[in-house]
Structure formats: C-alpha cells, structure tokens
Amino acid sequence: MSKHVLPEVHNAHPNVTPLIDIVMCLIIFFMLVAKIGVSDGSDAKIVIPSSILGAKLESMANTLVLNVTAGAEQPIVTAILENQQQQQLHVIDPISGKKQLKESLDLLRTRGGEAFRVIIRGDAEMDYRYLEQVLISCAEAKVQNVSFVTRTIETTVAQH
Amino acid sequence: MKMNAAKKAHYDSGPNMTPLVDVVMVILIFLMLAGSFGGAEHYLVSNMPFTPQGAGSVKPPPSFVPDFPFDIRVDRGAEGQMVARFGDTQASEPEDLLLKLSNRRKQLLSAGKTIDKIQVQISPGKRVPYRMLIDVYDAALRAEFQKVAFATSH
Numbered sequence: 001m002s003k004h005v006l007p008e009v010h011n012a013h014p015n016v017t018p019l020i021d022i023v024m025c026l027i028i029f030f031m032l033v034a035k036i037g038v039s040d041g042s043d044a045k046i047v048i049p050s051s052i053l054g055a056k057l058e059s060m061a062n063t064l065v066l067n068v069t070a071g072a073e074q075p076i077v078t079a080i081l082e083n084q085q086q087q088q089l090h091v092i093d094p095i096s097g098k099k100q101l102k103e104s105l106d107l108l109r110t111r112g113g114e115a116f117r118v119i120i121r122g123d124a125e126m127d128y129r130y131l132e133q134v135l136i137s138c139a140e141a142k143v144q145n146v147s148f149v150t151r152t153i154e155t156t157v158a159q160h
Numbered sequence: 161m162k163m164n165a166a167k168k169a170h171y172d173s174g175p176n177m178t179p180l181v182d183v184v185m186v187i188l189i190f191l192m193l194a195g196s197f198g199g200a201e202h203y204l205v206s207n208m209p210f211t212p213q214g215a216g217s218v219k220p221p222p223s224f225v226p227d228f229p230f231d232i233r234v235d236r237g238a239e240g241q242m243v244a245r246f247g248d249t250q251a252s253e254p255e256d257l258l259l260k261l262s263n264r265r266k267q268l269l270s271a272g273k274t275i276d277k278i279q280v281q282i283s284p285g286k287r288v289p290y291r292m293l294i295d296v297y298d299a300a301l302r303a304e305f306q307k308v309a310f311a312t313s314h
Contacts, residue, residue: 016176127288128288147203
C-alpha cells in the first residue's frame with residue numbers, strides 16, 4: 001500500500017491579531033492626546049459670511065473665540081472661558097454696569113501676552129453697530145490680533 | 161493495489177483581509193465622530209493699528225512713522241445694496257470694488273507709497289450688515305492691500 005500523503009498546509013501568513021491590538025491602542029492614544037473634536041467654543045448655529053481669500057491659522061493656542069450675534073441694544077457675545085463652559089459676556093453688564101467683555105479680554109491678554117488672539121465668529125446679517133461694540137472692547141483691552149472667521153468660497157480668482 | 165496519492169490541494173487565497181477591514185472600519189468611525197465635514201472655514205486677519213487717541217490708544221515708539229490712511233466708507237443703499245466709497249470713487253458690487261481698489265493701489269504705489277505703509281480703514285455705517293463688510297474686506301485683500309482694519313462707525 002502506498003503511503004497516504006496529506007496535502008501541504010499553507011500556513012505562511014503572519015498572525016495579524018497583535019497588529020490589530022497595537023493599532024487599536026494607537027488610535028485610542030491619539031484620540032485622547034490629539035485635540036481633534038475638542039470644542040474651541042465655536043457656535044455652529046451662527047451663519048458666518050463667506051470670503052474668497054483667507055488664511056489658515058497654524059495654531060489655536062492662546063486664542064479666544066467670540067460668538068457674536070445681534071441683541072437688543074448690545075450684541076450677544078458667548079465664549080468658552082476657563083470653566084470650559086459656554087457663557088455670555090456682556091459688553092456692559094446690565095446689573096452691575098461692569099464692562100464684562102473688556103475685563104475678560106484684559107485678563108486673557110495679560111496672561112497670553114502680545115500673541116493673544118481673538119477670533120470673531122459673527123452672524124452674517126448682524127448690523128455693524130453690534131460688532132463695533134465688540135471691536136471697541138478688544139481695543140480697550142489692547143488686543144492686537146483680531147481675526148474674523150469666514151466660509152471659504154471656491155472660485156477662480158482673476159488676476160489683476 | 162495502487163492508491164493514487166491525494167492530489168495536493170493548493171488553495172492560495174492570499175492574506176486574510178478581515179482584520180484589515182476591521183481596522184479600516186474603526187478608523188472610519190473615529191474620523192466620522194472626531195472630524196468635521198462642515199464647509200471649510202478660514203480667517204481674515206485684521207490688525208489694530210497704533211492710534212494716538214481713542215479706545216485702543218497706545219504710545220507709539222519714538223521713531224514711528226504713521227501709515228498712509230486709506231479710508232473706505234461703506235453704507236447701505238436705498239435698495240439695501242452695498243455702497244462703498246473712497247475718494248470720488250464708488251462701487252456697489254464686490255467685483256467692481258475689487259477692480260477699482262486694484263487701480264487705486266497701483267496709483268498709490270506709483271506715487272511712491274509702499275504697500276506695507278498703507279493702512280486701509282473700513283468705516284461702515286451702523287446699519288450695514290456684517291457680510292457686506294466682509295465683502296469689502298475680502299476685496300481689499302484681493303486687491304493686495306496688506307493692512308486692513310475696521311474703524312468706528314459713522
């Protein structure tokens with residue numbers, strides 16, 4: 001009787017289970033460490049204006065995002081401060097009369113130095129008289145860097 | 161009695177793709193939750209120029225030479241359209257404003273001004289919508305002015 005030969009077992013493929021475990025660990029690590037998805041205080045409900053040109057900010061460190069919409073006499077300004085919660089900052093507090101926005105900006109500018117930046121996220125249909133009060137508060141707090149968030153318009157820019 | 165040897169069964173299906181699919185699905189879910197697929201956003205960077213008086217007044221350095229002021233007044237027309245004026249020039253459309261600002265920039269440069277010493281100041285009316293100001297701001301940047309800022313309303 002001839003010997004029964006078993007077919008060759010092809011088991012040359014590497015075991016990828018440890019690879020998957022390492023990848024999962026790396027993903028969880030970057031989820032915890034990276035600032036992806038961390039809120040910078042932007043109010044997504046505000047419809048911001050659009051522009052063709054604009055710059056990308058390299059870093060959001062040492063910045064404060066102010067969400068500005070039209071109010072009655074004063075603008076409605078909200079931002080995330082140290083308590084990591086969205087709170088309203090009055091240009092002039094109706095109860096105490098304090099310049100709440102200016103004082104908060106002053107404090108942050110003192111801590112952050114000359115590089116402290118304010119990013120304004122304003123409603124497109126808001127009158128300038130509301131934005132003006134915010135800009136005056138920034139000027140009183142001696143904030144040198146103010147940027148305005150706009151939506152990108154993709155178009156071919158004519159060369160002039 | 162001869163028994164044929166079992167034929168070699170060679171099923172080479174390649175590497176096992178199931179773990180790769182699992183990893184890709186996990187990464188996709190992570191990016192769906194963490195990423196943002198809203199419209200791309202960018203920033204118009206303003207500068208707060210030195211002002212000898214007013215809310216943000218700071219003492220300028222000793223050898224400071226003030227920039228050449230270039231004022232653009234922005235108002236709302238009778239039909240709600242934007243009206244931007246500088247000198248005796250007026251524009252109601254962003255593209256028209258861009259053309260006129262570019263011509264004005266060339267005139268200023270040919271008159272000996274340097275682009276980094278020209279301060280564009282947008283002076284809006286109180287009732288002008290913010291989006292019109294951004295259009296003017298955008299036109300000034302596209303006309304290759306480097307310093308653009310807002311002034312108090314008139």
